[in-house]
Amino acid sequence: MAPHLLTTSLFLSLASLLTVTVTVTGKPHVNHGRFKAGPWEDGHATFYGGRDGSGTTEGGACGYKDKEVESYGTLTAAVGPTLYDNGAGCGACYEVKGSKGTAIVSATNQAPPPVNGMKGEHFDLTMPAFLQIDEEKAGIVPISYRKVACVKKGGIRYTITGNPSYNMVMVTNVGGAGDVVALMVKGNKRVKWTPMKRSWGQLWITEKNLTGESLTFRVMTGDHRKATSWHVLPRDWQFGNTYQATKNF
Structure with missing residues (x-):
């Protein structure tokens, strides 16, 4: 092969490698497709408020006012400090699974840290949400949870x-x-x-x-x-x- 052809070939090969490297290491922006559910994790749940969800719409650590909390319905949760993430976790949706069934809840408040002796993150559920996953008499129960897409009517x-x-x-x-x-x-x-x-x-x-x-x-x-x-x-x-x-x- 002629010297100048060899040089050109090497240059193209290096340029191709560089392009691939930039593409792989660059930080992607995900502006397409839909949010996909995350992996199942271990956690535990308690409950607060009345059986009709009363006592859970007075706002809280997310800053939502009464009407804003009410717009999320009665299936909401206060989440532990890690999931709350200084407010960044407000509004996220989770599928929570207990011994009785599952519930999809929105994070609208901050819960206390994980309870001693219990695994994973702490979810303090409204009573309507808790009753979908377990019996009221249980008080505190082990759960599995995962982050899921929030389905909303209308715009932001x-x-x-x-x-x-x-x-x-x-x-x-x-x-x-x-x-x-x-x-x-x-x-x-x-x-x-x-x-x-x-x-x-x-x-x-x-x-x-x-x-x-x-x-x-x-x-x-x-x-x-x-x-x-x-x-x-x-x-x-x-x-x-x-x-x-x-x-x-």
Whole structure:
């Protein structure tokens, strides 16, 4: 083989190898397909509230208000500190399996740490959820659980409160992974894409003046999928109101 042909061949081979390396090691963005259920894990469950779910809709560590908690229904759970993850786990959905059956619950609060002598993560279930998996007299029971896709009706909801110098946004009714790990906002004029900061639970804040503009939000869930709610808040939006997008995950 001629020297220049050998050199060209080696260059192409190295270029091909480099391309493969970059493709393999680069961090992927998962913006397609649907959320897939995770593996089964060991855990344990307790219960709180009444048989009708009363006593479980007064808000909690996720920051949801009464109506927001009620929108998740009575099948909810407070999850232990690891799954709560400083608020990043709020809104996630889990399939919980006990000796009697299974229940799919949404994480809306934080539970105490795992109970001594019990395996895995702690789920403090509402009574309606607990009764689907075991008997009330059991009190505390071993379970298996896995993270599953959240199935929601309608689009993502955004509740905005505060004032022009301090905007607070609560994101609810999130499908797919259900949790929210990052949130950005953009106006239709002066406000460029701006990352919002987690205040606590699922409350996000920015000191940008957002008034007088149509607002677009971009949500990223724990599985790195993103959804953009274009102009979900009209230019005449008002503090204290909830606005619903047309799309979800």
